[in-house]
Amino acid sequence: MSWLTWRQFRVPALVGVAALALLTAYVVHLGLDVRDAEDAYRAQCAGRSDCPRLAQLAVDYENTSLYLAALLAPVPGLLGMFWGAPLVARELEAGTQRLVWNQSVTRRRWLAVKLTVVGLAAMAVTGVAAALVTWAMSPVDRFADNRFSTVLFGARNLAPVAYAVFAVVLGVLIGLVVRRTVPAMAVTALVFVVVQFLVPNLVRPHLLPAEHVTLPMTASAINQARGLGGITGAPVVKGLTLPDAWITDVSELRTRDGTALDRAIFDRCFTDPPRTGAAEGPFGDTATCLADHDLHVDVAYQPVGRYWSVQWLESGCYLLLAGLLAAVAFRRVQRRPS
Template identity: 45%
Template sequence: MIWFGWRQFRGAAITGSVVLVIAAAAMVIVGLRLRGAGDPAGYQSLIYALDALIVVAPAVLGLFWGAPLVAKELETGTAALVWSQSVTRRKWLAVKLAVVGAAGLITGSAMSLLLGWAAAPLDRVDQQRFTTVFFGTRGLVPAAYAIFAVLLGVTLGPLVRRTVPAMALTAVAFVVVQVLMPNVVRPHLLPPRTTAVPVTAAVVRGLTRLGREPTIGGLKIPGAWVISNSDLRTANDQRVAQEKYAECVNGPFDGIPECLGRLNLHVDIAYQPAGRYWAFQWLETAAYLVLAALLALIAGFRVTRVTG
């Protein structure tokens, strides 16, 4: 049965392997050049392109490996022929899940390891491993994303019983989960730490936003993940007066940092320290694997009740 499952899947696996080899070659070339470069920042755009490849890879696996795996057989009726033999439905599904799950694990792990090696010199300079893109393309989580995506596609197959709609729903559902995880779930996997950060002229120069109200955006702590920050506070922890803030931001642009720096302001921030990076990697990986296991149970429940 395992050999039969592999024979059915081998066309998609060979295609995926070819793409993986090409991507791996690109990562090795970029990694070697990056290590021989005097300035790693010059290769930032290439690393970002490889990041984009890793970001979309799990969704592609879910679409083309997961969704058609069961949906196509139900749509064409070949599943009923197999079930009429000595193979039980659960064994039939278990073999398919094992084959495609292993393929997703190998693919996600290989791409993550290669990109992590290739981008290491630049990552050491940037120190922004908690950003949404970097966190999702390094370490353990890309393999978990891949497993989750293919099992999501497999599960939607017996629910929809049509290949193209199953592929479309897989894409939509995966994107929704990938948006919710970093924005809603990930910030609460561990309680954040809090601290007060002085708003000096140097800090103001590194910001990305100064609001009309006494608020700022883009505050960074090297290696850490800043989750939220308060409005600008005075030395006695009161919100800075609007008129004092307006005097600075409405004045000459070049003088804004020094003007705000003279007000002796600070912001209270909530952040995740750099040392928690691997804890977050393990927690998010576990969360996706639990979701994948639940999907496998749903798929098994549904397959045993499919008629026709």
Template identity: 60%
Template sequence: MIWMSVRQFRAQALAGIVALALLTAYLLYLGLDIRAARDGYLAQCRPQGDCTQALAQFATDYENLLLFLAGLLGLVPAVLGMFWGAPLIARELEAGTHRLVWNQSVTRRRWLLVKLLVVGVGSMVAAGLASLLLTWAASPVDAVADARFSTIVFGARNIAPVAYAAFAVVCGAVVGLLTRRTLPAMAMTMLAILVIQFAEPNLVRPHLMPPVTTDKAMTEDAINEARGLGSITNGASVKGLTVPDAWVTDVSDLRTSDGRTLDSRTFDDCLSAPNDPAVPATGRFGAAARCLGDLNLHVAITYQPYHRYWRFQALESGLYLLLAGLLTLFGLWRVQRRIT
């Protein structure tokens, strides 16, 4: 049964090996290029004794490329689920070839379980190698940018992609078991995986561990450090606040000293405050920042410290593997009772 499953899977496996070989060659080249560029920047800045600006420019040079590669790797689980997982069972049910196996000594559950193990392990190896290579290639830039909790970066580094791939293949196989049609199963699997990959980082990941909450005074300097003021609902909010060595998951609206949310009229008045020619305001938001800073405001910031990174990787990987296991159990129940 294992040998038969491997033979049925050989075409997809060959395509995956070719794609992985091309990716390996490119990432090895990119990793060496990144390290050479870092050494070049360090050689220029070390005589002056301050390499902060040089390393920041080094990270900026590769930021967009690595973000694109992380997004590309983030699509790998959906592609594996669509092309490896969805046809795995649906194709046999659609063609009726499953009856040949079931009429032999192989049970339905063994048939399904062996197929899931062969393709699931193959997908985990492929995703793991791709993740390992990208993690190695990008490590000098990651050490400088320190954006490890970024939605796209987190899902393309270290062990998380392995669990994503396992879940995607099992999800695709179960969808194929339910639909019994290859093309609908492929489309539904792709859609389901993309929705989950969008929803999980925003709705689940921030709550995998209890966050830390702190208050931050919104002085003029603190407001000028933000990336934006206001929202589409015209609320009294600040965007893009950071905490050193932490992933900020939520920032409250601007609050007054007694804990109430700043009213929108006062907020709008500050946004439109004129600059005083006698004492001109500086910074990103100019007179608006000075006006808001004079109101003794603060915000509540919720964040996850960076030292929890590996625990988040383990928890999220465990969550996806648990979902894959539950789907496998459901598939084993379904194939025994509902498929004729």
């Protein structure tokens, strides 16, 4: 049964190996280039242990790191779409599963072998790709303050492997339900994208209890933010940062007694602030006007030291969900008429 599954799967597997070989060649070259740049910056510091020039490494390779992560991010979904979804749907569509089921092989063993062979292959391909990307960008990650960003977090270390397992099992279950290859592939891609959007935004920030801090919103602090105001016109500050922390939630601007800033005051400062002539920064007189009201925000954050804990917890959630989907698939394949 394992040999038959491998013969049916060998063409997609060879395509995956070829794509992995191309990625390996590029990533190894990139990783060596990053290390050459790191050595060059260290040489400029004349052997000092604290080399401020190394911070420039994160700036130089920021876009490259994001592009590389964006290249790896869809891999688990593609494996679920092209490896997982057709695995069972193609057999059900053509009726070829009856040949196996009428022999000595049970339905559950048939499904278990298919899931094992393709699941392990997906783990191997994604694991190698994630390990290469993590190795190549590790010098950059040491000096960049964005390890928890949605794109980078999902392209490093353990998480991509768990995503791949989930995607393949999801594709197999959807193929078992839909029983048509192309619709199963489309539904798998859609569901995986939705899950990948929901988890970083709704689940990951709450995997561990957040730490909390109050930040005074001085004119300088406001000018360091990336934006002011929400879509609904709420008095919010966007894009605040904390050293060595991932900010998961920021309250509205609050006055000294803890109440939310009146929107009329916010709108007035935003659209028609008093002209001081001395304001500096991207928000200028608006920042000065808001700071005059003695404002602060309450911030929830995860310390960067929890990175590996979050990696393990999120990976565990995906693997648990994959296990539940596999259990549903085994139950369905046993009960479903051929």
